[in-house]
Amino acid sequence: MAIIYPEFNSPVTIGVTAPSSGLYKEQYSLLERAIEKMESKGFTVKVGDTAWMQYKAKSAPATTRAAELNSMLQDDTIDFIFPPWGGELLIEILEHIQFEKIKPKWLLGYSDTSVLLLAITLKTGIATAHGNNIIDLRGRLTDPTTAMWEKVLFTKKGEEVIQYSSEKFQLEWQHNNETDYVFHLTEPTKWKTVKNDPMYVKGRLLGGCIDVIRHLIGTPYGDVRAFQKQFINNEPIIWYLENCELQTTDLRRTLVQMKLAGWFDNCSAILFGRSPANQPKEDYHVVDVYMELAEELGVPIGYDIDCGHMPPQITFVNGAYAEVRIYTNGGMVTQRFIE
Template identity: 25%
Template sequence: MPSRRSFLQAAALAPFLSFTRIESVVLKPPRLKPGDTVGLVCPAAPAYSRESVQITIESLQALGLKTKLSPHFYDRYGYLAGRDADRAADINAMFADTSVSMIMAMHGGWGCARLLPLLNYDLIRRNPKILIGYSDITALLLGINAKTGLITMHGPEGAATWNAYTVDWFKRVLMAGEAVTFRNPVKKEDTLSQTKDRVTTLKSGKARGRLIGGNLTVLSHLIGSSYLPDWTGKILFVEDVGEDVYRMDRMLTQLRLAGILDQIAGFVFGKCTKCEPGSGGYGSLTLEDVLIEQFGSLAVPAYAGAMIGHLADKFTVPVGVDAEIDADAGTIQLLESAVR
């Protein structure tokens, strides 16, 4: 039995503990402006193609931005872009560099989770700036948000397709600082009804909460660590690529068993690119079957099909911003700007 003294000590500490909770902190990075410098990093897989890097540089220059490569940008250690300590040092250095306004991953792969214990979170908190990427970069987006309260950006990487759709959302969120409403494109083409980029309502309704999410595989492998937020009242969004349906089912089941799906206020499934049933054919469960089964029984609004993931046309979704989802309309409305 706890003693009366321990209760009194806990009561005395409570105000300080609640004050220092990272979940209560929202740290917005400065918005991106023409002439600002983008720091390009490779925190996961190596930069195999110098031509791809040059295309990235030219694309950012077309947006009126300058670029700067991290010191270990072209390093390679097997399937990683150099040793863990060097890749982490590059991220720390970019946050410390006052000439850099945004840090952008060149691409994903694997390796970001290995860096989480090596990052200087006090340094990051003192020098808030935009960090953007998707896929494996999810580990950095979630870990840094959980440890510092910094709003991070699930959006295009350097090697992304810089088309009009992707650029428009990028500029509206990060440069104009709009509290946008993310809505899928409506294009019927030469058909009687829309066939592409449709949304599916899994559970009707609206919900509000902070947006938290990213790549499902990466997120699910962080469960049990200190690099995930308190899930209570959050809006969870996920995406993935090249996963068998049964693996998607397994990871969503893991979220359920960990109690995460019972804590969230709403759910958005983006795209799972190349996630067809495979050799099992349609005798297998489809991803649609799995999503309906997993989320149709939940008591929170949920929908699938948002432009989030490994695709050419993508949203720039802030991690840690208050938002409202409408599962019937298939929209995510930011309730505040993601930048200052």
């Protein structure tokens, strides 16, 4: 078996469902504007009921969310599933997803959505895309880094797509003060490495928001060893990880657990996204965490890359073959859609 890359056949229909959080009524305009933007680009958009719902930290009960998601995953008229945003409790729906009935189609998102993305790729070998949410695309303009989601998803099997580090990133969210790009891109981007040396690595991409994907460890949805053996012929993995809320000691505990669970076996590199968290505990800083992990695993580690809750984001495809370069003036990610 091998990695399966979904392919678009024009015209493309987007299914919007909320497997984690939906929207409160006062937030509806965010999604409505995003839908208008997608339709102006030629996409057809079908919106599920859960997108317009939110109660007790979730859009709906787990079985309701799973039923709507299953329906879209099995619907031949829907080419692409694009949740409004992440949330907190997507993990509740995993036991209700009919993985064996999923028809290959793109899923794109991040934050809590990365639980779903990683679980689908590990269980089925279907490539999934980690990047922006549909609500991030409601602006009049789209910055060049974010805009690459479209080129990535339109890449065909056997082709490659190259993305470069952004010029600037957003330091903090200002929801009541949007720009034409939605984001406030004010801070110069600089990808870094633990050893302050240029980095060039190759491998298969896997990753997501570490706060939530860590909860797949030890479950039927997080069997990385089986995925390596079954779908990628034991090729090395490049992990991309982003931290939403963990302070440094919790991040460290999580990375040790991942190591003990074998997630870093046959790993060629780890990439960490910029983070609004990473708060030090006493004098224990996030760079200390990165340095310890690099020494223990003997692999290169890059950080402050374009991934996660400090936009903009590179679109990373779980399962794709990648070559990642970090150099003095920037970085680049080449992804090849090969089996």
